Amino acid sequence: MTLTPEQKKSVSDWVAAGDNLYAIQKKLAEQLGISMTYMDVRFLVDDLDLKLRDAAPAADASDVSKGAPAAAAPAEKKGFLDKAKEKLGLSGADDDEDEDEAPPSGVRITVDKVSLNPSALASGTVTFSDGVTGKWIVDQQGRPGLMDVSKPGYRPSPADAQGFMQELATALQHL
Secondary structure, eight states, rough: OOOHHHHHHHHHHHHHTTTTTHHHHHHHHHHHHHOOOOHHHHHHHHHHHHOOOOOSOOOOOOGGOOOOOHHHHHHHHHHHHHHHHTTOTTTTTTTTSSSOOOOOOEEEEESSSOOOOOTTTEEEEEEEEEEEEEEEEEEEESEEEEEEEESTTOOOOHHHHHHHHHHHHHHHOOO
């Protein structure tokens, strides 16, 4: 389709104003009565040698040392710990304690190099301070859980549960 110089000027003005391809396609149809596919609008912008503005500045993919924004990691960690505390029934009770200080617990965990459980993102073993052992998993939705505990019906003490969650968070950060 061939556009008149006035129509080309309108398209140029829309691109200069920051419109995206969808907005240009819609304006062509509504204001100029020209029906074009999205791909045709893309070719038109290219043929007119126009440059679309990016809605957000693109990340510099050439420098991988920059990594992800620093603010994202603590929020994810806190969300994981909060969910895990809630799952273990610890939410609210220990919120006044300083989270940077590890509780004096004898909880030890190991992380499996390969998880054979298809519903687990990660798995391993845990030994609580009272000697009770078990297997732990983190499921596809990020929820931690205990299985195959050596003492049926066992519930760890609040200090052990908090120690387990802190050890688990530390171990998973190193994966």
